[in-house]
Amino acid sequence: MDSDAKEVENSSQDLLAEYETTNVSLISLARTLVSTSTMPHLFLITILSTVLYITSSADSLTNISAMAFTSLSIGYGISALASNNSTVKKWITLDQELSDERPFIIRNLAKFRICVFPLVMAIISFVAIILLFGDNGVIPIGDGVLPLVMGSLFVVWSIVQGTSFTKWASSVSAKLTEKQKRTNLQISIIFSIGIIALMSSALAAIFYKIHDLDLSIGGALLDSLPFAFITVLVLVANVGYNWQLKKLASMKYRLHNFSNRWTIICHVFISWHLLTLWRQIFLDPTNIQVLFEELILMIFTVFIAIWSMTAKGYKSNFRPINEENALSWGLAFGYAYAGSVAMLTTVFDDITTVMQIGHAVVIIAVIVIHRKVLTDIIGQDNLAVEVSRIVEHNRDSKEEEPEIEQLDDPDETPVETESQEESWQEDQDVDWENDEEIPVIEDVEWDSIIEVD
Numbered sequence: 001m002d003s004d005a006k007e008v009e010n011s012s013q014d015l016l017a018e019y020e021t022t023n024v025s026l027i028s029l030a031r032t033l034v035s036t037s038t039m040p041h042l043f044l045i046t047i048l049s050t051v052l053y054i055t056s057s058a059d060s061l062t063n064i065s066a067m068a069f070t071s072l073s074i075g076y077g078i079s080a081l082a083s084n085n086s087t088v089k090k091w092i093t094l095d096q097e098l099s100d101e102r103p104f105i106i107r108n109l110a111k112f113r114i115c116v117f118p119l120v121m122a123i124i125s126f127v128a129i130i131l132l133f134g135d136n137g138v139i140p141i142g143d144g145v146l147p148l149v150m151g152s153l154f155v156v157w158s159i160v161q162g163t164s165f166t167k168w169a170s171s172v173s174a175k176l177t178e179k180q181k182r183t184n185l186q187i188s189i190i191f192s193i194g195i196i197a198l199m200s201s202a203l204a205a206i207f208y209k210i211h212d213l214d215l216s217i218g219g220a221l222l223d224s225l226p227f228a229f230i231t232v233l234v235l236v237a238n239v240g241y242n243w244q245l246k247k248l249a250s251m252k253y254r255l256h257n258f259s260n261r262w263t264i265i266c267h268v269f270i271s272w273h274l275l276t277l278w279r280q281i282f283l284d285p286t287n288i289q290v291l292f293e294e295l296i297l298m299i300f301t302v303f304i305a306i307w308s309m310t311a312k313g314y315k316s317n318f319r320p321i322n323e324e325n326a327l328s329w330g331l332a333f334g335y336a337y338a339g340s341v342a343m344l345t346t347v348f349d350d351i352t353t354v355m356q357i358g359h360a361v362v363i364i365a366v367i368v369i370h371r372k373v374l375t376d377i378i379g380q381d382n383l384a385v386e387v388s389r390i391v392e393h394n395r396d397s398k399e400e401e402p403e404i405e406q407l408d409d410p411d412e413t414p415v416e417t418e419s420q421e422e423s424w425q426e427d428q429d430v431d432w433e434n435d436e437e438i439p440v441i442e443d444v445e446w447d448s449i450i451e452v453d
Contacts, residue, residue: 037094069339075122080328151343158358162365173261185250201228
């Protein structure tokens with residue numbers, strides 16, 4: 001029982017350690033993604049996404065563009081799955097050890113041969129989509145269905161963005177430390193409010209200044225105060241929602257430290273999405289600004305999703321995503337995400353509303369996962385405390401029970417029985433030769449016969 005108690009007692013620490021071990025270096029992953037051996041893939045996605053985005057604006061080519069985005073995503077997904085094969089790996093990556101003395105232009109154009117296999121897979125997928133879902137296909141779905149589905153996937157990408165970010169944030173928050181200090185929950189909350197208020201007001205002031213270049217810095221800061229108030233209000237509401245968990249975490253320094261970092265990082269991310277919603281409602285950004293922001297979000301989403309799946313703590317016997325094929329998966333996600341953004345601008349009449357829904361979904365996802373992680377950590381720690389109490393109670397109960405002597409030698413038992421029998425014989429003197437006296441009952445004639453009719 002003691003060993004079980006110790007094992008559960010360390011379970012919350014082990015869970016924090018597990019979060020920390022997922023902290024794969026973002027820099028090393030970035031180097032893998034932008035390696036010169038795979039640079040043609042990144043150049044190709046930039047060119048093709050731009051071309052397909054332009055063609056999707058034409059009504060007659062919208063469906064074709066959606067099919068092309070889907071096919072490219074499938075093609076790179078197939079390449080990622082097949083990259084474990086040594087032959088396919090040579091087809092989709094460059095060997096930097098080989099020297100090439102050809103002219104500069106020819107040498108760089110030759111590097112695009114690593115894009116051939118994914119493009120062939122994409123062409124095959126494109127033909128299959130037409131044969132299956134085209135106007136004369138096996139299952140005709142109509143021209144507007146696929147673009148609508150791709151545009152709606154923007155909400156799905158928002159969920160992926162929220163879950164992937166929180167996975168990274170939990171690993172950063174769970175920094176191992178052996179320090180033991182006194183904790184103060186109230187001061188920690190005030191510190192968190194100060195950070196969120198300063199950051200949100202500064203970011204909002206920058207966008208107010210960009211929106212109106214004639215506005216002074218003081219005026220921009222003044223205009224940003226309502227947004228800063230909203231972000232602080234969201235933080236206070238979330239802390240109140242998780243108050244019991246925060247209070248329990250404050251009883252141990254490491255849990256308290258994790259809880260504070262976790263809350264601040266999550267609300268920095270929430271503030272970013274709140275600012276996007278705020279700008280789209282009150283500042284009326286141009287389409288170029290919106291597309292530029294969504295492009296940054298697309299890159300961030302793809303990058304953080306790849307990170308979460310290549311993390312060291314990603315425990316699964318089936319790992320289709322690893323550092324070797326991270327770029328191929330990233331490109332597959334990138335084409336799908338770019339297709340979603342392109343379809344948003346062409347299929348939906350009100351692109352702003354759809355994007356606002358996407359940002360709201362991210363905020364909700366982060367808030368839900370924020371509470372779930374705190375619940376998991378504190379739940380493990382409470383279980384450890386409860387088990388320790390049970391073990392301590394059982395130990396005290398055993399100490400209060402009277403000790404019963406037990407004979408280890410089984411041969412002593414019959415001796416004790418024999419002595420008990422001798423003692424019984426000595427309790428009184430018995431004369432076995434005396435005749436038993438017959439009791440005399442007067443006035444009874446034993447010879448009389450009682451007749452029963």
